[in-house]
Amino acid sequence: MSQQPFPEIIDVRKFFSQGVLLKASLPLQSCKRLEPYLSNAEGFIKSKIDVNLAFNKDDEGRYILDGEIESTLFLPCQRCMLGIEHALSSEFSVQVLDELKVSGDRELAADELEVVLSFEGKLDLLALVEDELILSLPLVIYHDKLDCNPKLVSIQQSARQALDSKPFADLEVLKQQLLSAKGETE
Numbered sequence: 540m541s542q543q544p545f546p547e548i549i550d551v552r553k554f555f556s557q558g559v560l561l562k563a564s565l566p567l568q569s570c571k572r573l574e575p576y577l578s579n580a581e582g583f584i585k586s587k588i589d590v591n592l593a594f595n596k597d598d599e600g601r602y603i604l605d606g607e608i609e610s611t612l613f614l615p616c617q618r619c620m621l622g623i624e625h626a627l628s629s630e631f632s633v634q635v636l637d638e639l640k641v642s643g644d645r646e647l648a649a650d651e652l653e654v655v656l657s658f659e660g661k662l663d664l665l666a667l668v669e670d671e672l673i674l675s676l677p678l679v680i681y682h683d684k685l686d687c688n689p690k691l692v693s694i695q696q697s698a699r700q701a702l703d704s705k706p707f708a709d710l711e712v713l714k715q716q717l718l719s720a721k722g723e724t725e
């Protein structure tokens with residue numbers, strides 16, 4: 540199947556009734572939820588997220604979305620903050636339930652599946668995939684020591700040491716400057 544454009548908001552009934560199979564790349568410029576997790580400009584330009592999504596109805600007419608995510612993300616190294624290329628795959632299955640039906644019809648929900656709500660027949664598909672991806676992200680990620688940017692690391696270390704040894708040094712200088720300035724105006 541060739542790549543299709545990613546539909547950010549979908550008509551739920553249409554997609555599940557037709558049993559749509561979707562193979563697409565996420566439009567990164569629209570991924571506002573994911574953006575803060577990526578390493579700056581580089582991460583935003585070079586990351587790539589492909590999805591395979593299958594929209595099906597089960598025997599009881601429930602809307603079940605099965606998804607596979609294949610991504611290459613550039614995440615910030617927690618030591619030097621530069622990007623690390625990180626391959627991340629994830630699979631998920633969710634039941635899509637209309638918000639209006641939730642309170643009245645509890646038995647509609649399949650127990651074992653995570654439920655995602657649609658609203659007035661529309662589902663924010665982009666947000667759903669982004670959320671699934673964010674849940675799969677590693678908590679922290681580092682370069683191997685050799686790949687870490689040594690300059691940045693040493694600047695950070697000396698800044699930290701300076702702060703540890705004399706946290707109020709700058710304040711003291713500032714105070715002296717203020718005092719002498721005051722003396723000049725009096």
Ligand SMILES: [Zn+2]
Nearest residue numbers: 616619682687
């Ligand atoms: Zn690093």
